[in-house]
Amino acid sequence: MAGSVKDSVKKPIVLNDTTLRDGEQAPGVAFSPEEKIAIAKALAGAGVPEIEAGTPAMGEREIAAIRDVVAEKLPAKIIAWCRMVRQDIDAAVASGVGMINLSLPVSDIQLKAKFSADRAYARDMISRFIPYARDKGLEVALGCEDASRADLSFLGELADLGASLGVRRLRFADTLGVLDPFMTFSMVEQLRAGTDLEIEIHAHDDLGLATANTLAALRAGATHASVTVVGLGERAGNAPLEEVAVAVKSLYGLSTEVDLTALAGVARVVTSAAGRSIPEAKAIVGEVVFTHESGIHVDGLLKDLQCYQALDPALLGRSHHVVLGKHSGLRAVTNALAQQGLSVSADEAKFVLARIKLYAEQEKASVPGNILLDFYREAKIASAHTGDMWTPLVIN
Template sequence: MLIDTTLREGAQLFGAYFKMETREAILSGLLRLGVDEVEVGWVGQEGIDELVRRIRPRAGRTRLSVWSPCRSADIRTASELGVDRINIGIPVSDAHMSKRLGLDRKGLLEKLGRMVLSAGLAGIRYISIGFEDVSRADRDFALDAALLAQSMGASRIRLADSLGVLSPREMGGLVEFFRSQLTIPVAVHCHNDFGMATANAVSALQSGADFADVSVLGIGERSGIAATEELAAYLAVRGGASKYHAEHLRDLCSLVAGAAGVDIPRTKAVAGADIFACESGLHAHALSKSPELFEPYDPSLIGANRKLAVGGKSGKAAVSVALGSARSHYPAGQIEDLVTSVRRMSWELGRPLTQDEFSHLADSARKH
């Protein structure tokens, strides 16, 4: 269901350079997570043959694939890498066909047929054809191309919203259109130019897609693609996909962030440091009674921890919770004074209080 392409699409991030040891570490993290397929890189990438040799003994049920341009020589090279699948990219929009390849529709279909045949003759048993810019292509022509690829022996069609222009509803409709006409699996590759990538990937899967491309932290060209951690967490927590071990996601995100030179916003879904942090009085009080009231899932499911603090937004209930068993030693008036002191100090510091700062204020309130 999940095709992780951090080492192909993610490696195209501006300024990202993954050394061999880093690539192997990322691959190991993806295997621990349990993704269905890893696109380990592209044909001609330095060291890709060595990387496949290193990781092959540990791949288990995870399939290894490689991306290739739609060229016979590259397809033959891919066949010698020892991967399970090849992902051949070819544009299907008129603009890309004419301006990039110098082909009309007939010429592209001829080229596509030859390349699928070439891959089969090279001994590649699983041939995935990626339709680049399909979201701006003539849909009927793209379907003709998909049906041709299927008839020639292709194993999967991958639909790429290359510029991230589709909405979740439009993506769902696109998938349903192809799914209704094809007998082979359908995959999607959703870019994030309008912040729709993960939502589009979810919509695609719910509309019948068999696979969705993802990248850790969503890194890739421009604003990237659907995020591995977001989709894996959603499928594991909300979809009951027990094959994904979401508890490894945050460590994997930290690894990729360091390697790619990308900062993780503290409120970033799944990966952020403060996604289970709370200082709001109402929410903090409710969390102390029943966490599911204000948390979508148990933090431990993704290897995170809950963090509660008092500060300028805290009230009497939240401060009482923070006092714990010691609150019985404080008369009501002292707790109200403590709330005032907490709020004042927090606003002066411009942040919630640390445990030591709160303890100091609490001790002072009790003595007075």
């Protein structure tokens, strides 16, 4: 591991997947109780150690669904999300979880807008409801909503107060996705210097920086990362489970205890239940993220994988795949035919490549195997019957 990585991250990173809570808050997404169980099983089966299973305050059906997840006795800590309200805590107890994320706004703007209150109100709420939750036998993470817009010294005060009341974790939420990695690192580093609590980063992707901000927080001393499968969540979503898990392993050599080969399967379970599709170029789990067409890239990969391989697809149980299209080169053509036991001369390969390029432009697609064979046969016929087989087919 590079020497610049903080000592505090030289240990397993704990991923807290909140697909069943924050992910379900994505517009139009509503998981049935059966789907919640299926998703929880998929996550736990992949080695995800913590699952935020829902919001008990939503009502009896949600309480029952969370209770059913708990009843599965999965090898994962099941957590519920609560406001600092007595009935929310009671609902969490009824759901059977052993830990809650007890959340309240901590920025001046949200305290004023939501409660017509100030920082004293936040201190009072924490002092009242953390002991109540602890008396109910619950482990508590102090959820700091809109922490990224809060006064950092005030966050330090709340961390101290929470620690004195028995919380085990501070959740630092970039609720509106306003941070960049540099700001994230600075804020979390300062928090870490002042507390021994676990620190969980909860990043939103409004600026497309959720994964980067999550990694920055981990390098600054955060111990936990809040994630969702394929980044599902409110607005632009959250830090994707698959991106954070793979980045932590491939960049830092750290373990998250997650089976990286299971990530694509988990993504399929979640997107099916959510009624969403996985973009084909979605990092880590997209269908084409290890697919190559460019002639320069394919030629390099065929000579030495390290030329164009930063992430080994085998780490994810996948492999490289070469397709033929407008940007293919002769090496890709001869290699594709050779894989089918076919050989061509240099001129025949040029013929086939010209046909491939024309097909790709007209069909807006890569060339399937059966069409490639047609081009091969045409090349052999042209080669046998004409001395100038290229002129009508060359594409400038």
